Amino acid sequence: MISRFLFKGLQGKIGWVAGAILLLSVLVPFCNLMLPESHLLYVPDYAVSLFGKYLTYALLALALDLVWGYCGILSLGHGAFFALGGYAMGMYLMRQIGPRGVYGDPILPDFMVFLNWSELPWYWWGFDQFWFAALMTLLVPGALAFVFGWFAFRSRVTGVYLSIITQALTFALLLAFFRNDMGFGGNNGLTDFKDILGYSLQTGTTRAGLFAASAIALAVCLMLSSALIRSRLGKVLIAIRESESRARFLGYRVEHVKLFVFVLSAMMAGLAGALYVPQVGIINPGEFAPANSIEVVIWTAIGGRGTLIGPLLGAISVNLGKSWFTAALPDYWLFALGALFVAVTLFLPRGLMGLFSGYSTKSGKSGNPLTRWLPFLASDRTGGKDQ
């Protein structure tokens, strides 16, 4: 049944994109590991990690799009779920260091030895097992989203207010994780990881494997989201986005639907964080910074919210731009990002995806050459208005 559900998501252009991502998950590691460095199609090591990181960002943007683009809930705290997933993975990786830390304690991570802690706090128990940590990367963000959403949606906190309190949530977590006695490494966070599932994080094979894992996770989540959007539940989601009170009056349990999609989205964000941490090798409280969460929003907005491909496009293109800018013109990146925010909201309310489908909706026929030749790029939904 689940496979049929997922298969439904494969229909149309989403199938093309998901297929392409899956192909990448094989092709990039192959080009990295098997081809000689002189080969034209050789992918260098740093690029594997970099693009692996972008894929996790794309997954995070997709998660945000699910709640914002399809349900009208603008969360300014999705970075918190991402970071929580990352911390859960980081805790597993810390436990894997074992006696190879600077202080050589077989159980306690270095920072705990440094703080003179004598034993592992209870919330670190079980993180030496991969399956447990993997479960936690989904459950912890999911549980936080459930509790938060339960209160917020039930009392009908919507729109801007919800955005502001999600921002307060991630800010509170930022402050909390900065504290040393929280037991998550304080300011420095968790770092100095050695290996994952027994494979050293330094080798190219592991990196390629992590890239493939990120690509597969993204493709699966994309299919899942697509299936969700095409289902009856998805229609209700869009109905809530368009007019929440009307959906409520029609008899739908708006709170339950919103809660469901919020929790699902938080879990996806947590998964993205878990894949992100081993590839960058560090997780620290800075990931909770409200600015990070807002940046995710702009990826989604630039790509085109209310479409499933838009967020992937936005996340990858903005981060490519960021990588280029911070290397070439480091002082001007924030100018460019700031201008992007303004320009997109003023001139491109439907993002890059809106560019491709813009003509077709206006003139009623498929006049845009891009969408004519590459039909999968056309958005299946236009970005709706806020509340």
Place this chain on the structure above:
Amino acid sequence: MFPIRLLLIGALICAALTGQVSAHHEDLQPKIQALAAGSLKDRARTVEALLKTGDSRIIPVLQHLAAGSLYVRKSDGLVVLTHKTGASYDATAPLTGEVTAGLAKRALKKIKANNSLRRRIKKGLSLFALSSPEEDERLAAAQTLLTSKDISILPLLETRLEAEQDEEIRTALLEAKAAMTLQSDASDAEKTAAISILEEMGGRQAMSLLSQVEPLLSKAVKEQVLAAKGRLESERQLWELLQNGWYGLSLGSVLLLASIGLAITFGVMGVINMAHGEMVMIGAYTTYTVQTVIQSVAPGLLEFSLLFALPLAFLAAGSVGFAMERGVIRFLYGRPLETLLATWGISLFLQQAVRTIFGPTNQEVINPSWMSGAIELGGLSLTLNRIWILLFAIAVFAALFLLIKRSHMGLQMRAVTQNRQMASSMGIRTPWVDAFTFALGSGIAGIAGVALSQIGNVSPNLGQTYIIDSFMVVVFGGVGNLWGTLIGALSLGIANKFMEPLAGAVLAKILVLAFIILFIQKRPSGLFALKGRAAQS
């Protein structure tokens, strides 16, 4: 025994008061000369002997010894007081007062003192100061005696008490006497009286004095000490409570300043202005620029630079706000989430602009002298800059309140926010009212920046530190309600500061945030919700 003691005391008093009864030139000179010879231990003994003479002429000698400027003149071996002028030294003979100017350093040999000797000299000299003609000196001397463990000077204190006329100095002497009585072998009744004097004195010092003598006392007195300590402790707690209340008010005033502009742009106009913090930052940087300019043009006016900075900051931030409204925000009315994104973009832009112009580091803003220092009020310590900021916040609030409620512009603002179409039909130019309202809110944020530059770092990230707090205050207080903002800011400030001693600064802040998150669930429209028609929009 008693008469002899009395005689002794009498002698000591006479010595202390008149100074020169027994000490003649001839007696004193060899004792001073003795300072030059022997080890530090010998010198300590000589100092004791000198102090015992009670001669006021030894005061400068001992002061110079403690300060390290007492030397031996190598040519004749005379101990001299020196005063450095340029590269050479002027030497004064201690008793005759004869001055030899322009001695080279190698013509002199320093008489060294160590810390314990310096302490001894200080304590000894304070006894001299007790009979000084200057009231300030007497008071200071009496106060230093409070911590003295030397109960041998108790009789001297009593005689000084009889002679002393000044009420304040008498109190200080009485307190010192009480502290010593508790350490002496006086009767229990005397000690009881001493305890009540110390209790009346109050404060941390009384507490520690009582704790120190507690083990020496008899059982009956000990109980009284414990009771007095209990009362002192509860008094201290009361002061601490008041102090916390003050800190809370002070934090509340900062929050009020930071959020009051937002109460206009977000609260009244409904624009989610994420660049609000940057308006505060612009105000702070205006202050810095004004100070830099004044410093180079007219350094004499530096004290009043803030007065120049206030209108300029209002104009600078206000015009940026005006440009923002005309350039971006007016296209986004009715799309709050997109306004949020666009203004966030503007905030990034402004931050980077300031970083490019002024550099990424903190800039130093000078505190004028009328804003530095503190006032002691009982057990409270109120720093002046915080008092000014509190007053300033209240003044800004009052001015804004009057502007909105009483002025023509305020009337138009309220009309437009309540019913745009109707206001427009009445001939109000709603686009201009929007622009000026936004400029007003931004300008107020700029003014807040002037005040906040006095208590925090002026850096490109300044705005970021206030933006979340400001939104919390406005949302908590209730959107569209200035009173709500006032009450919200003060209550959040006070709640934060009262939680701090219990939970620590960071945790207190987290708890306040969590509280607001929960509070919004309960009352989505804040403490003071709008009622009637305005609430429906």
